[in-house]
Amino acid sequence: PAAAGRPAGSKAMVPGVRHIIAIASGKGGVGKSTTATNLALAFTTLGLRVGLLDADIYGPSQPRLMGLSGRPESRDGKTLEPKVSFGVKVMSMGFIVEEDTPMIWRGPMVMSAITQLLREVNWGELDILVCDLPPGTGDAQLTMAQSVPLAGAVIVSTPQDIALLDAKKGLNMFRKVDVPVLGLIENMSYFSCPNCGHRSEIFAHGGARREAEKAGVEFLGEIPLDIQIRETSDAGKPIVASEPTSAHALAYGEIAAKI
Ligand code: ADP
Numbered sequence: 562p563a564a565a566g567r568p569a570g571s572k573a574m575v576p577g578v579r580h581i582i583a584i585a586s587g588k589g590g591v592g593k594s595t596t597a598t599n600l601a602l603a604f605t606t607l608g609l610r611v612g613l614l615d616a617d618i619y620g621p622s623q624p625r626l627m628g629l630s631g632r633p634e635s636r637d638g639k640t641l642e643p644k645v646s647f648g649v650k651v652m653s654m655g656f657i658v659e660e661d662t663p664m665i666w667r668g669p670m671v672m673s674a675i676t677q678l679l680r681e682v683n684w685g686e687l688d689i690l691v692c693d694l695p696p697g698t699g700d701a702q703l704t705m706a707q708s709v710p711l712a713g714a715v716i717v718s719t720p721q722d723i724a725l726l727d728a729k730k731g732l733n734m735f736r737k738v739d740v741p742v743l744g745l746i747e748n749m750s751y752f753s754c755p756n757c758g759h760r761s762e763i764f765a766h767g768g769a770r771r772e773a774e775k776a777g778v779e780f781l782g783e784i785p786l787d788i789q790i791r792e793t794s795d796a797g798k799p800i801v802a803s804e805p806t807s808a809h810a811l812a813y814g815e816i817a818a819k820i
Pocket of ligand 1: 586588589590591592593594595596622748749784785786787788790791792794795
């Protein structure tokens with residue numbers, strides 16, 4: 562991927578991890594986690610060694626998406642072992658707290674939790690660590706931006722105006738903290754009826770491409786609203802892993818190759 566070779570800056574690297582990218586969104590529910598999972602899997606199909614850090618500590622969804630559960634082990638009493646699903650090493654706050662327990666945390670606790678998930682996990686040798694950030698522009702995003710050298714951030718948005726407005730805020734935040742924005746992805750870009758083939762633009766269409774052009778960042782691609790993407794995610798077998806030759810899996814692959 563083109564993210565390779567970007568300067569690391571002065572922030573401390575995570576040992577063994579070559580590149581860290583953040584998957585971000587301005588608001589919740591736009592498919593950021595689904596995109597992070599499928600991109601992580603798509604990177605493995607490019608032959609990369611991949612980790613997936615669920616930094617969405619208020620609403621961790623990676624355990625479910627990757628079909629994982631249970632507490633992480635520690636071999637040395639200091640670092641946690643990531644769990645492995647479809648060849649991707651995964652760490653999430655969701656492994657540590659019960660699924661229905663709310664995280665009622667203030668900023669400093671959020672920051673220390675993310676730092677621990679980054680640095681006190683035995684990631685081993687990784688080419689790329691994909692971080693699924695919480696939505697918005699808060700403490701988690703700043704911690705990521707300021708404590709590790711991020712190769713860049715990818716922003717996921719639906720084509721809806723309200724989502725794009727928030728995506729733009731996210732984009733500007735990363736620019737302010739000198740994190741390169743690697744591009745925008747339009748999720749839920751359109752819906753094709755499986756029965757009659759009619760295409761509906763449920764949340765409008767093309768807005769993310771326009772925003773990317775306006776902001777001078779790359780438009781990475783569009784992913785339709787599709788029942789198979791939702792069902793495979795809910796079943797813990799994301800589409801890139803379970804249906805690798807499907808058009809949607811290939812679309813994620815094309816996006817991953819551009820990053
Ligand atoms: P976020 O991380 O932005 O909150 P999620 O990835 O959790 O969003 O997605 C929200 C919901 O939308 C989930 O139920 C997910 O399965 C579904 N979803 C996300 N992207 C798609 C898509 N392209 N097609 C169908 N359902 C999707």
